[in-house]
Amino acid sequence: MSTHSQKDDCTKVQDLILQTTEQNWTDTDKRCIAEHLKECASCQYLLQSISVFEQELDPETHPETKPLPHIRVNAIRHMKRKKNCTGNAGILQRLFGWKVPAYQAAVAFFILFVSISIINAHKGVVRTEGISASKWISYRQQSRDYEATTPEYADSSQIGRNVLEDSLLFRSLMQSDYRHEIQKIDSVLASGV
């Protein structure tokens, strides 16, 4: 009976010792523990062990192991980078983990826009000097069609073909502003002069 009671006391005291620190013990707890420890070497040893563990494991007693200085620096740098992620980029970063700050994305889009504009402008220069390759092929095809559908033209010289080809090109270039002149040219061509 007394052994059973002793075991119950041990369980209770060990629970107290393991679960809470001495500062959190009530007066009743302290009295109960003190009385039990007088009789129980096992619990006494457990309590002593715990106090040694707590003392030895305290980081302050081991100053030789310290965080490296660059850890703090890197973390602060990371925080500043994160701070720059504002607006939509910040939301995107939270949602999808994107790392591109808003201003970098804006610069990238601007560069892309300028590049496309330059390429288009270059194409425009080519077009004003003459004609784009696809249109050239198209007009040449028109010339050949005309040659095929007009038997008397088939026998004409290469110079004659070039004249027709050029006239088609000229017509396409001047179509919008010089409609009347083109009609005159058409009539001249039709008359076979």
Next chain:
Amino acid sequence: MTNTQSPIVSETDETLVGRIAQSDTLAFDEIYRRYSNRLLHYFYRMLGGNESLAQDLLQETCIRLIEKAYTFREDGKFSTWLFTIAHNLCLNTFRANKKFGGSVTDHSGSDTLKEYPAWDDQIDHDRFMRSLHKELVGIDEKKRSVFLLRFQEHHSIREISKIMDCPEGTVKSRLFHTTRYLSGRLRDYKEI
């Protein structure tokens, strides 16, 4: 008498983490000052004395703290939240590198308290710590984590159960067996 202390020093962890969420570097500095050493020692002991890896995990914890600060709920305790991150990082490391996850034999059957020697007041700290590290490496990482969170970090059983995401009864059981086992294994130091 003027108060020379910066106001940030007197602020609670919970307030500071709210400021970290808004990228306040001073708040981060203060939290770092309070917790970096504790976290490093936790990692150091969990990883069996591998300091470089412990430093890496400390760095990773800082990054996660900055990234996830906005998810912290003010009704919770900051240290519990922070050590949950740390504990999960340790578990990830164990999974990635099995060499730190030493298997544990069941020590519950062995009665290590047959003799009950008193602890010597003049323990050789270096030798004791070396032996403690050696013994800690030998036990299961979950038991090791419970032991460190309780006796190094002074977390309550309830907090440890939240950190480790397991029932309080499991924590109590792990803590009891680990403490008994380690105190038995290290009782030889009474003679030093």
